[in-house]
Amino acid sequence: IRRGAFPHLTKVIVKSHPADIAHIFRYLDLKDQRTLFNLIENPETAAYVLSELDHGTGAQLLEQIDKQTITEVLQEMPYDDAVDIIRNMPEELAEEILGIMQDEDSDEIEQLLLYDEDTAGGIMSTEIFSLNQDLTVQEAIEAVQQAGDVEMVFYLYVTDDDNHLVGVLSLRQLLTVSPARLLKDIMVREVISVRTDVDQEEVAQLVARYNILGIPVVDDANRLVGLVTVDDVIDVMRQEATEDIYKMAGASEEELLYGYKAFKIARLRLPWLVTNLFGGVITGYLMWRFKATLAEVLALITFIPVITGMGGNVGGQSATIVVRGFATGRIDMSTLRQVFFRELRVGMIMGAVCGLTIGVVAFGWHHNPYLGLVVGMAMATAMTVAATMGVMATSFFKRIGIDPAIASSPFVQTANDITGLLIYFGTATLFLPHLR
Amino acid sequence: IRRGAFPHLTKVIVKSHPADIAHIFRYLDLKDQRTLFNLIENPETAAYVLSELDHGTGAQLLEQIDKQTITEVLQEMPYDDAVDIIRNMPEELAEEILGIMQDEDSDEIEQLLLYDEDTAGGIMSTEIFSLNQDLTVQEAIEAVQQAGDVEMVFYLYVTDDDNHLVGVLSLRQLLTVSPARLLKDIMVREVISVRTDVDQEEVAQLVARYNILGIPVVDDANRLVGLVTVDDVIDVMRQEATEDIYKMAGASEEELLYGYKAFKIARLRLPWLVTNLFGGVITGYLMWRFKATLAEVLALITFIPVITGMGGNVGGQSATIVVRGFATGRIDMSTLRQVFFRELRVGMIMGAVCGLTIGVVAFGWHHNPYLGLVVGMAMATAMTVAATMGVMATSFFKRIGIDPAIASSPFVQTANDITGLLIYFGTATLFLPHLR
Numbered sequence: 001i002r003r004g005a006f007p008h009l010t011k012v013i014v015k016s017h018p019a020d021i022a023h024i025f026r027y028l029d030l031k032d033q034r035t036l037f038n039l040i041e042n043p044e045t046a047a048y049v050l051s052e053l054d055h056g057t058g059a060q061l062l063e064q065i066d067k068q069t070i071t072e073v074l075q076e077m078p079y080d081d082a083v084d085i086i087r088n089m090p091e092e093l094a095e096e097i098l099g100i101m102q103d104e105d106s107d108e109i110e111q112l113l114l115y116d117e118d119t120a121g122g123i124m125s126t127e128i129f130s131l132n133q134d135l136t137v138q139e140a141i142e143a144v145q146q147a148g149d150v151e152m153v154f155y156l157y158v159t160d161d162d163n164h165l166v167g168v169l170s171l172r173q174l175l176t177v178s179p180a181r182l183l184k185d186i187m188v189r190e191v192i193s194v195r196t197d198v199d200q201e202e203v204a205q206l207v208a209r210y211n212i213l214g215i216p217v218v219d220d221a222n223r224l225v226g227l228v229t230v231d232d233v234i235d236v237m238r239q240e241a242t243e244d245i246y247k248m249a250g251a252s253e254e255e256l257l258y259g260y261k262a263f264k265i266a267r268l269r270l271p272w273l274v275t276n277l278f279g280g281v282i283t284g285y286l287m288w289r290f291k292a293t294l295a296e297v298l299a300l301i302t303f304i305p306v307i308t309g310m311g312g313n314v315g316g317q318s319a320t321i322v323v324r325g326f327a328t329g330r331i332d333m334s335t336l337r338q339v340f341f342r343e344l345r346v347g348m349i350m351g352a353v354c355g356l357t358i359g360v361v362a363f364g365w366h367h368n369p370y371l372g373l374v375v376g377m378a379m380a381t382a383m384t385v386a387a388t389m390g391v392m393a394t395s396f397f398k399r400i401g402i403d404p405a406i407a408s409s410p411f412v413q414t415a416n417d418i419t420g421l422l423i424y425f426g427t428a429t430l431f432l433p434h435l436r
Numbered sequence: 437i438r439r440g441a442f443p444h445l446t447k448v449i450v451k452s453h454p455a456d457i458a459h460i461f462r463y464l465d466l467k468d469q470r471t472l473f474n475l476i477e478n479p480e481t482a483a484y485v486l487s488e489l490d491h492g493t494g495a496q497l498l499e500q501i502d503k504q505t506i507t508e509v510l511q512e513m514p515y516d517d518a519v520d521i522i523r524n525m526p527e528e529l530a531e532e533i534l535g536i537m538q539d540e541d542s543d544e545i546e547q548l549l550l551y552d553e554d555t556a557g558g559i560m561s562t563e564i565f566s567l568n569q570d571l572t573v574q575e576a577i578e579a580v581q582q583a584g585d586v587e588m589v590f591y592l593y594v595t596d597d598d599n600h601l602v603g604v605l606s607l608r609q610l611l612t613v614s615p616a617r618l619l620k621d622i623m624v625r626e627v628i629s630v631r632t633d634v635d636q637e638e639v640a641q642l643v644a645r646y647n648i649l650g651i652p653v654v655d656d657a658n659r660l661v662g663l664v665t666v667d668d669v670i671d672v673m674r675q676e677a678t679e680d681i682y683k684m685a686g687a688s689e690e691e692l693l694y695g696y697k698a699f700k701i702a703r704l705r706l707p708w709l710v711t712n713l714f715g716g717v718i719t720g721y722l723m724w725r726f727k728a729t730l731a732e733v734l735a736l737i738t739f740i741p742v743i744t745g746m747g748g749n750v751g752g753q754s755a756t757i758v759v760r761g762f763a764t765g766r767i768d769m770s771t772l773r774q775v776f777f778r779e780l781r782v783g784m785i786m787g788a789v790c791g792l793t794i795g796v797v798a799f800g801w802h803h804n805p806y807l808g809l810v811v812g813m814a815m816a817t818a819m820t821v822a823a824t825m826g827v828m829a830t831s832f833f834k835r836i837g838i839d840p841a842i843a844s845s846p847f848v849q850t851a852n853d854i855t856g857l858l859i860y861f862g863t864a865t866l867f868l869p870h871l872r
Contacts, residue, residue, distance in 0.1 A: 019646045154590045176581045210455045211667040231647040241677035249756035262781035280742025287738045302723045306716025320685035345698035
């Protein structure tokens with residue numbers, strides 16, 4: 001489609017829902033995205049498309065066009081999205097853009113730039129609709145009518161004269177009470193709110209737990225400063241899930257920005273792989289130390305991959321369950337003990353089953369019951385140890401403040417390989433006279 | 437806390453937000469959940485707690501109490517949640533409950549039971565507020581005032597005389613136009629809706645893409661039958677993400693229902709592990725075939741774990757990226773070709789880096805340049821092959837309709853081990869004279 005038919009495309013773009021245009025962008029590489037983005041003439045549509053894209057991509061798309069247009073497009077966007085894009089720009093460009101913007105806008109944006117990207121302050125929108133508690137219902141309705149296009153009015157937040165958050169109302173509630181009543185007499189006083197520095201993951205968990213459509217954000221003094229709406233929460237949840245999944249495999253969500261650029265992607269994945277590589281070398285060194293045993297009983301070698309592999313699988317399962325448990329709030333430090341003992345028991349049961357199976361296979365294959373015993377025992381122990389290692393490594397990294405999703409896998413894998421082989425070679429050396 | 441202090445606990449329960457009670461439930465095992473659940477006296481609170489829990493757990497909690505109370509609690513719940521719990525009950529009990537319920541309720545529920553659990557029909561709520569297009573704005577406002585506690589009124593869906601969905605309005609819109617106008621003249625006619633049989637994952641993607649708070653569900657004839665709200669979508673997204681993460685590690689989300697029951701959990705994880713086990717045995721058999729080569733050059737053995745391990749890592753990365761890409765809609769069959777070649781290039785680059793590293797390590801360690809060459813070449817090829825295998829296996833399983841998240845890992849791992857070793861032993865045999 002994208003071969004020269006530009007005038008036609010321009011027409012299609014004008015007619016399409018901006019969300020659909022944004023959706024198409026996800027399938028294109030940066031070059032095609034640039035071409036298509038330049039065809040969008042309406043700054044409002046461009047702004048919408050940019051809010052829906054990764055903000056890194058957004059910054060890259062904007063860098064190529066002139067600064068006046070950038071500013072225009074950014075001014076059409078909600079402040080929170082504009083801030084995220086500016087964050088991803090080279091510093092010089094960002095400062096120039098802030099200079100061109102009108103004072104009011106740039107003040108607002110510079111304020112937002114102070115919050116950490118992954119906190120309530122970083123994802124909130126500041127165009128929030130609030131009402132003073134001393135208004136009557138009639139006045140409130142008039143205020144709603146004049147409000148214009150504020151971000152999704154469904155909860156009406158009520159503040160006092162100093163902008164402290166004191167209550168909440170639904171629009172429907174306004175319609176069902178007498179117009180002369182004061183807001184402070186009908187509002188609900190228990191408002192669920194978060195401070196600007198609360199982690200975005202926690203914000204998402206609150207919204208999910210209480211089934212609310214938005215959560216007001218307040219500063220240290222409980223003054224209303226913003227609103228996180230449920231669509232922001234959906235983005236956060238999706239992003240965090242993708243991030244966790246990528247991290248567990250040793251990849252990074254960042255690579256989504258690079259489209260099909262193999263070198264940049266390889267560079268993101270390599271550190272994790274090289275860590276694993278050195279773990280593998282240590283394992284190899286360990287085997288070399290036992291070369292005498294191995295040379296005597298070559299059959300032992302053939303079970304090495306299955307023992308280390310199964311240990312890796314079981315350790316991976318435990319680690320995955322703990323990492324996901326931390327992310328969804330299902331596991332915390334207080335339940336960790338129980339989880340540890342559960343995984344220990346599960347590992348023992350699975351180890352017994354797999355150990356017995358592989359023991360019988362080894363016996364049947366090489367007609368040596370001692371070989372079956374050694375392989376089976378090593379498998380059972382290795383799997384049990386791996387299961388507990390998965391829990392211990394993840395919780396250890398969580399405790400010292402390193403993201404367990406990324407750190408645990410190379411560590412668990414190497415530790416498992418080493419303990420698995422030690423157990424294997426240990427029992428093998430013990431039974432060596434019977435294995436010859 | 438939970439040792440006998442029941443009267444106190446009962447008081448705490450009465451005072452707490454039902455969402456918080458539900459949250460506590462997630463940290464308890466089934467026995468404690470039962471105890472706590474029986475302390476909840478108010479059927480409304482009980483109903484709320486149940487809607488928030490896994491529906492399997494909900495069914496288990498209800499099974500122990502008398503049928504009259506079950507019925508009462510279920511009648512307090514939104515139909516869609518009640519249906520999900522009934523689905524998880526033993527068939528006999530479910531039928532008895534439906535018998536006790538009032539005709540109206542049980543008709544509604546039996547209707548919903550016809551939809552597949554994972555479709556729009558299965559997650560929608562049927563208590564939907566809609567207005568006839570021939571009403572005036574004034575009449576519509578009155579209808580909203582009298583509506584009572586319908587599930588979240590923020591969009592007002594407009595229907596014709598035959599209940600066909602024809603438009604949508606926001607509550608705020610009603611307040612800003614003249615009271616005498618007809619709804620059909622002010623409503624927005626392009627309504628984003630889904631049919632009852634649309635997969636829940638697709639529903640979630642639509643809601644996320646268009647940033648809407650709910651999506652109306654229609655039958656084959658475009659008649660309005662229900663509404664999927666954004667809080668349902670959040671649950672779906674979280675559930676699907678957890679499911680995918682668990683599956684990739686060979687575990688199952690079902691095990692969350694079993695709390696700390698090790699045997700049941702082990703049974704869920706074992707099939708996947710045993711598949712891997714047999715893959716490992718095949719790898720072992722392959723090594724046995726090359727035992728002559730191995731016996732001659734023992735140093736070769738020490739690099740086996742690192743070569744198979746790194747292949748597994750790279751294959752896992754590609755597979756993870758494709759599985760997640762399918763889930764979020766970022767990758768589909770049309771972009772698969774590009775993804776394949778990207779992963780191929782990434783695999784080649786990473787293979788070159790890791791191959792060079794391990795080659796130098798092998799050379800330095802055993803002072804044999806040919807050993808370095810063999811190990812390095814095998815590593816580079818194995819990693820490249822693994823990267824493409826990760827894409828091919830996942831898309832193959834997707835194409836034949838098997839969930840790639842669960843099927844690809846054992847397959848990718850075994851295939852990688854085998855190709856990795858074949859390449860390794862192949863090059864080793866070729867250079868054997870130089871390795872001795």
